[in-house]
C-alpha cells in the first residue's frame with residue numbers, strides 16, 4: 388500500500404495532502420493512497436446521509452424564507468472550494484462512516500452549472516466511501532435545466548433530480564417571482580428523461596393566492612402528464628419577513644383559506660392514489676420504488692452531515708447548525724461557525740414521535756420503548772388513547788400512525804404525544 392508521503396504512515400492521510408488536492412486540483416501524491424485505502428476492511432461502518440447546501444438563487448421567490456442569497460457568479464468557485472474543505476475536515480478521516488445518500492439542496496444548486504456540480508461530486512466520490520448505487524439527488528430550477536447540464540449530472544453519477552415546478556399557471560409563477568414558465572418545467576423533465584434521469588420529483592405548492600380547486604387539479608394533472616414517479620406538495624406558508632407576508636399584511640394578497648387548502652389536498656390525494664402514488668410521508672408521494680431515500684433517512688433518524696452555511700447535521704444524538712452567514716463561512720470553512728444542540732432524553736423521544744408520525748409506517752412502538760424507555764412509551768400510549776378513539780390515529784402491527792383525518796391536524800396530534 389502507498390504510504391502518505393507527509394506522515395509516512397499507512398493509516399492516516401495528512402491534512403496537508405488533502406488540502407493540496409482541493410486547492411491545486413492536481414493529483415495529490417496521496418490520491419492513490421486514498422483510493423487504495425478504501426479497500427481496507429472496516430469492522431463497523433455506519434451509512435449516513437450527506438446534505439450539501441448551495442445558498443445561491445438567481446432571484447428570490449415571494450414566499451421563501453430559506454437561507455440563500457442572490458449574488459454574482461464570481462463567488463461560485465470560492466464556494467465550491469470552501470464546501471470541499473468543510474467536507475474534507477469533517478468526513479475524510481472518519482473511516483467509520485459510509486455515505487449512503489447525497490442530497491444537494493438550496494437555494495438553487497443548478498445555478499452553479501453542471502461542471503461545478505460534477506467537480507464537487509467527483510471529489511466526494513473519490514475522497515469518501517460512497518455506497519455502491521447511492522442515491523444522489525440534485526435540486527434544480529426548471530429554467531437551469533439544459534441538455535448540457537443533464538450531461539454533466541449523468542456523468543457525475545446523479546441519479547435523481549428534484550425540480551421546483553410549484554404550479555403550471557404562468558401568471559401565478561410570475562406573481563410568485565419564480566423565474567421559469569410551465570413549458571420550461573415540462574421541457575426540463577423531457578431533457579432529464581432523454582439524458583437518462585428518470586427518477587425525477589416535482590414540487591408543487593397549493594393554497595396560492597387566488598388559486599381555485601380546479602386550477603390546482605390542473606397542476607396535479609400536468610404533473611401526471613410528465614410521468615415523474617415522485618411528487619412533493621406543500622401548502623403555502625406565509626413566513627414572517629418574506630415579501631409575501633408584507634403583501635398579505637397590506638391586504639394585497641390573500642392565500643387560500645383552510646377549507647379550500649384542505650379540499651385541494653384531499654383532491655390531490657384521490658388523484659395521486661388512483662395513479663398508484665403512495666403517500667409515504669405527509670407531503671411526499673412516490674410510485675413503487677421511488678421514495679426519496681435521503682429524505683426517508685431523516686424520518687428514520689439516520690445520522691446525516693450537513694455542509695455549508697445554514698446546513699443542519701444530526702449524529703444520532705445531537706443536532707448541529709452551521710450559522711446561515713456566507714461571509715463568516717468563507718472566513719473559516721474548515722471549521723465554520725456553528726451551534727450544537729444537545730438533546731435531552733425527553734427531546735430525543737419527542738423527536739422520534741414527531742418524525743416517525745410524518746411517515747406512512749408511523750411510530751414503531753416496540754422500538755420506541757427499547758430506545759426511549761418505559762416512561763416515554765407509557766406517556767405516548769396514554770396520550771394516544773383519545774386520539775385513537777377519535778380516529779385521528781390508528782394502531783396496526785405494533786405501529787402508531789396518522790389516519791387520513793389525522794393528517795389534516797397532524798401538528799395537533801404530534802404535540803399531544805410529545806412530552807412537556
Ligand code: SF4
Pocket residue numbers: 443444446447448451452453455493494495528551
Ligand atoms: S429558488 Fe428556492 S431557495 Fe431560492 S428563493 Fe426560490 S424557493 Fe427560495
